[in-house]
Amino acid sequence: MEHPSSAGQLRDCAADIAALLPGFARLADHDAVALRMADTVACALGAEALADASHSTEGTITRMRRFARAGAGPCTIWATGEGASLDDAALRNAVAQRYLDYNDTYVGRAVTHPSDMIAALVGLAEERRAGWNRLVGAVTVAYEVLCRIADHAQLASHGFDGSTLTPIGTAAGAAWLIGLDARRTAEALCIAALDAGTLRSVRQGRLSDWKAIASGRGTVKGLFAVRMVEAGCHSPERVFEGKDGFLERISGPLAIDAGGEARLPRTLLKKYPTQIFIQGLIELAQALRPQVQASAGEVESVLIGLARQAVEMLGGAGAGQGKINRETADHSAGFAVGAILMTGRLSHDDYESLLGDPAVLSLMSNVRLEEDPEASRRFPRSFPARMTVTLSGARQLTAAQEEPSPMDRASFARKLDELWPAGRARTWPWRLSCEAPPFPG
Numbered sequence: 001m002e003h004p005s006s007a008g009q010l011r012d013c014a015a016d017i018a019a020l021l022p023g024f025a026r027l028a029d030h031d032a033v034a035l036r037m038a039d040t041v042a043c044a045l046g047a048e049a050l051a052d053a054s055h056s057t058e059g060t061i062t063r064m065r066r067f068a069r070a071g072a073g074p075c076t077i078w079a080t081g082e083g084a085s086l087d088d089a090a091l092r093n094a095v096a097q098r099y100l101d102y103n104d105t106y107v108g109r110a111v112t113h114p115s116d117m118i119a120a121l122v123g124l125a126e127e128r129r130a131g132w133n134r135l136v137g138a139v140t141v142a143y144e145v146l147c148r149i150a151d152h153a154q155l156a157s158h159g160f161d162g163s164t165l166t167p168i169g170t171a172a173g174a175a176w177l178i179g180l181d182a183r184r185t186a187e188a189l190c191i192a193a194l195d196a197g198t199l200r201s202v203r204q205g206r207l208s209d210w211k212a213i214a215s216g217r218g219t220v221k222g223l224f225a226v227r228m229v230e231a232g233c234h235s236p237e238r239v240f241e242g243k244d245g246f247l248e249r250i251s252g253p254l255a256i257d258a259g260g261e262a263r264l265p266r267t268l269l270k271k272y273p274t275q276i277f278i279q280g281l282i283e284l285a286q287a288l289r290p291q292v293q294a295s296a297g298e299v300e301s302v303l304i305g306l307a308r309q310a311v312e313m314l315g316g317a318g319a320g321q322g323k324i325n326r327e328t329a330d331h332s333a334g335f336a337v338g339a340i341l342m343t344g345r346l347s348h349d350d351y352e353s354l355l356g357d358p359a360v361l362s363l364m365s366n367v368r369l370e371e372d373p374e375a376s377r378r379f380p381r382s383f384p385a386r387m388t389v390t391l392s393g394a395r396q397l398t399a400a401q402e403e404p405s406p407m408d409r410a411s412f413a414r415k416l417d418e419l420w421p422a423g424r425a426r427t428w429p430w431r432l433s434c435e436a437p438p439f440p441g
Helices: 013-025 030-054 060-067 086-099 114-128 132-150 162-178 182-194 210-230 246-251 276-294 308-313 333-343 358-364 373-378 409-419
Strands: 299-306 367-371 385-391 396-401
Touching (some): 013 132, 013 162, 013 182, 030 060, 030 086, 030 114, 030 132, 030 409, 060 086, 060 210, 086 114, 114 132, 114 162, 114 210, 162 210, 182 210, 276 299, 276 333, 276 396, 299 308, 299 333, 308 367, 308 373, 333 358, 367 373
Parallel strands (some): 299 367
Antiparallel strands (some): 385 396
16 A cells, blocks of 8 residues: 655645644743643642542542553652653643643644643653753744644534643654654654544533543544554555545634644643633732722622623523533533632632532523624723622622733742642752752742
């Protein structure tokens, strides 16, 4: 059987993306990469510590410990320092860092979590004994590919989740890390795209473990694609642009180039353990809480104006209504706003108690979202929001913002204090050759 012998015979956007990887690697900002890696590790350790504190025999983290077991292997389980195989370490660490919904986000036409790919690339670097510089380049490549696809991909309208892009981004970063040439990189991207699709049903209805697992599983698919090509396997042709290909069935048209500013520094680090469009709502609720507390009246309702896209991603106008659990709470604007207005608290370890708080749950059911046409016009360049709290007696309190305040050094230090296990040194949990960058914070 004949197989492609040059990238030209794979002449669709897989070859175009592969040709861009060296340019993407040159965009590497070591400080920005280190900050996102540290944030990712903190999210993973916080989730693992929360599982330990619960003493539960169930829960997503506990189930992943049973599935992705530590043992002999060249890769590190971040929470324990134990060894594991590449796939097991990549999956367990990725699920842990995703579980709290506290890791970074990129907002294009598709909303993604690029740091979901970090665990897989760290594990591959450990397995292949790569140096820090190569890892930083691989993380940069993975981010740039994923984010630039997300700028154009119309995943939701085709019924697919943002985690659909993680196999492709991971394959790009992994191919760069191990030094595949352009032809083989293009084939790896094609293999990754073949079964990349994660149905949007992963986030519909009563959410399950798979909300935290889907993207980590996608990164393992990306690693698999690269290893298959490295072993000599070939991909079908025109997986992206051909008939029934990725563009036709999943993403819609794509236009990937190396122009514009680097995407990695534009990814949003979260100050609160909630969905990205809830970050600003928490700040608005914090601003109004003193007035709510000082008022003799009770809160009757909360009306929030957001971009149409944000309203849809948060579940629609009545998103505060219906049943709620830990998996749905961090995507509930009503729950977050109710928690802040009623208690002033919403850290990663507050969810269990807040889910049993009658005042929070009562207010949650009276929070409504509506489209703000001006916010829709400006999306995704910015995320303006407004909030109107109606008190008994028809008195109203209003707050608005152009967009959430960015993560600063003080906010990041507070996040580390919240998530990092007490008594554990703040250092990288893995070791690679060459000098490691200083641990941020």
